[in-house]
Amino acid sequence: MCDTCECSDPKQGFTISSPKENGNQIKVEEKEGHSHGHGHGHGNEHSHGHAETIELGTTVLNQNKLVAERNRGYFQAKNIRAFNLVSSPGSGKTTLLEVLIKASDTKNGIYVIEGDQQTLNDAQRIENAGAAAIQINTGNGCHLDAEMVNQAVKSLAPAENSLLFIENVGNLVCPALFDLGERSRIVIVSVTEGDDKPLKYPNMFETSQLCIISKTDLLPYVSFNVQQFKENALRINHHLDFLEVSATKKLGLAEVLKWISV
Ligand SMILES: Nc1nc2c(ncn2[C@@H]2O[C@H](COP(=O)(O)OP(=O)(O)OP(=O)(O)O)[C@@H](O)[C@H]2O)c(=O)[nH]1
Numbered sequence: 001m002c003d004t005c006e007c008s009d010p011k012q013g014f015t016i017s018s019p020k021e022n023g024n025q026i027k028v029e030e031k032e033g034h035s036h037g038h039g040h041g042h043g044n045e046h047s048h049g050h051a052e053t054i055e056l057g058t059t060v061l062n063q064n065k066l067v068a069e070r071n072r073g074y075f076q077a078k079n080i081r082a083f084n085l086v087s088s089p090g091s092g093k094t095t096l097l098e099v100l101i102k103a104s105d106t107k108n109g110i111y112v113i114e115g116d117q118q119t120l121n122d123a124q125r126i127e128n129a130g131a132a133a134i135q136i137n138t139g140n141g142c143h144l145d146a147e148m149v150n151q152a153v154k155s156l157a158p159a160e161n162s163l164l165f166i167e168n169v170g171n172l173v174c175p176a177l178f179d180l181g182e183r184s185r186i187v188i189v190s191v192t193e194g195d196d197k198p199l200k201y202p203n204m205f206e207t208s209q210l211c212i213i214s215k216t217d218l219l220p221y222v223s224f225n226v227q228q229f230k231e232n233a234l235r236i237n238h239h240l241d242f243l244e245v246s247a248t249k250k251l252g253l254a255e256v257l258k259w260i261s262v
């Protein structure tokens, strides 16, 4: 748990908006007790800071797990295949979703929950590509949690037997800790990021089932050793599957569609 940026502060608010509503917020979640004051006036408060942080972190993750299991049960009951897309910012998550939606013959059965700190840009891009989307803006938060997804699913109302992609906030650290109730977690790494990423951010690779290596059209221009990258990732998680894609060249899309359909 990240205990410095307060990303898991349960008092933190988030907003859910639909691009169809011209950006009007359709849900604002202001958690009770939101306060901008941080413990002034008690001399011994800071001496217990570390213990309090651990207690809060455990509670937050346990509560998240409960809601994640509720989400997972709902998805299973409706036969909704939900995938949590995690990566650093700009790895190509939205671009990949855009081309997958266009390449899929079941685009009506694809739904997307977009997570970003600010803007409706990605949800708008997904709607333009032909799938229904909803945007969660996390404000200062650097990950989605199960409660945000629960609320977003109520607004998005994905159909039975559909595909649901959840594009997490671009961040290779905190989203690793938060189960959203997904069927599988997919970590996306672009070849411009370096082949040492699995060793530097092991939690994300340990908790994912599929690793997509993106922007492979750029391989001739960057020093990224695909074999070395895979070996590094397999040292962290030897069950990990790999697929290589170039969204701009539309390479590897059929393999991704096949993986998510199995
Ligand atoms: N060369 C190349 N560029 C790509 C590819 N996929 C995405 N890009 C570019 O990478 C940049 C980021 O793409 P996005 O799809 O917005 O990345 P993202 O992961 O959704 O970004 P965030 O949501 O901000 O984390 C854009 O300029 C894309 O055009 C690809 O396959 N090849």
Ligand SMILES: [Mg+2]
Residues within 6 Å of the ligand: 093, 094, 095, 122, 167
């Ligand atoms: Mg995006």
